[in-house]
Amino acid sequence: MASVTLSQVVKRYGTTEVVHGVDIAIDDGEFCVLVGPSGCGKSTLLRMVAGLEEISGGTVSIGDRAVNDLPPKERDVAMVFQSYALYPHMTVRENMGFSLMLAKRPKSDIDERVNQAAEILGLTPYLDRLPKQLSGGQRQRVAMGRAIVRKPQVFLFDEPLSNLDAKLRVQMRTEIKALHQRLKVTSIYVTHDQIEAMTMADKIVVLKDGRVEQIGAPLALYDRPCNLFVAGFIGSPAMNFLKGTLNGDGTATVGSARLPAPGHRGTDDVTYGIRPEHLSLGTAGEGLKAVVDVVEPTGADTMIVAHVDGDHRHEVQIVLRDRVTAKSGDTVWLNPDAERVHLFDAASGARLG
Secondary structure (H helix, E strand, O other): OOOEEEEEEEEEEOOEEEEEEEEEEEOOOOEEEEEOOOOOOHHHHHHHHHOOOOOOEEEEEEOOEEOOOOOHHHOOEEEEOOOOOOOOOOOHHHHHHHHHHHOOOOHHHHHHHHHHHHHHHOOHHHOOOOHHHOOHHHHHHHHHHHHHOOOOOEEEEEOOOOOOOHHHHHHHHHHHHHHHHHHOOEEEEEEOOHHHHHHHOOEEEEEEOOEEEEEEOHHHHHHOOOEHHHHHHOOOOOOEEEEEEEOOOOEEEEOOEEEEOOOOOOOOEEEEEEOHHHEEEOOOOOOEEEEEEEEEEOOOOEEEEEEEOOEEEEEEEEEEOOOOOOOOOOEEEEEEOHHHOEEEEOOOOEEOO
């Protein structure tokens, strides 16, 4: 096992720079998730660690060794791809042991490692099947097994669950996390799904346009996002954002309402952020007035989509643990949890301390 360090890493295609001086430190045994929208550079960073993309500037180190000039096979990493990348004419056993066979490992060693990995992943009954005889989840397990048998210093996952249906994705998410806890191998996992990032990561790196926006533990990013982008990207449903003005007395005016803004005494224009689960229904005339557009009961929760003060541009979402009688067209009054309010500078989008 080993740590992974990216220091001022740059990627250019011709004269176009797509990754801009990225710094990331991943501790030995840590599960780090790179998350962000499509085109933010997360897969490019992963491929630079793997040696599949040339590094245009900066340094990538695995352990205490810079690997910029090393070919992929000498970096001691194993990659799990979105597309499984299995050989269709080989059995599960042959797919899992193929890299060891190329390395001319003894057959007894190959059999032992393949059997161990198959036991860990629940693949023992399928070792003599071809990939076409497996489900999508089973094929992804084979791809992970192929990585496990190599006993690498670092696992690299490139959106491995995106081809699976929703239920299987949740199951595989749990299995990958459990696998990491068992093997304790440094892992870098790329996804655009922030729910995957929140539930699996020890550390999350939020990327946008080839730059790091914020790095931290999942709940740290959830509780204290550093700017509007991170606040809107982390959390599902997304945080509500409303235009407001600080009143200088620990409150902010949002629409026609005066809402809590604890610890803020200025009089600046702000973006008032509150997560859907941190809003509650209040007494008529108290709080933020809104008109219900849609009510979505899910059983455990009820989601309400509404608009503020008759302005359909100011949509808010509310997630309630209770079942409610509100229906489309009803007027409701919303009270934010004062301890969970997020304020951002209206011009720069930076979090106000």
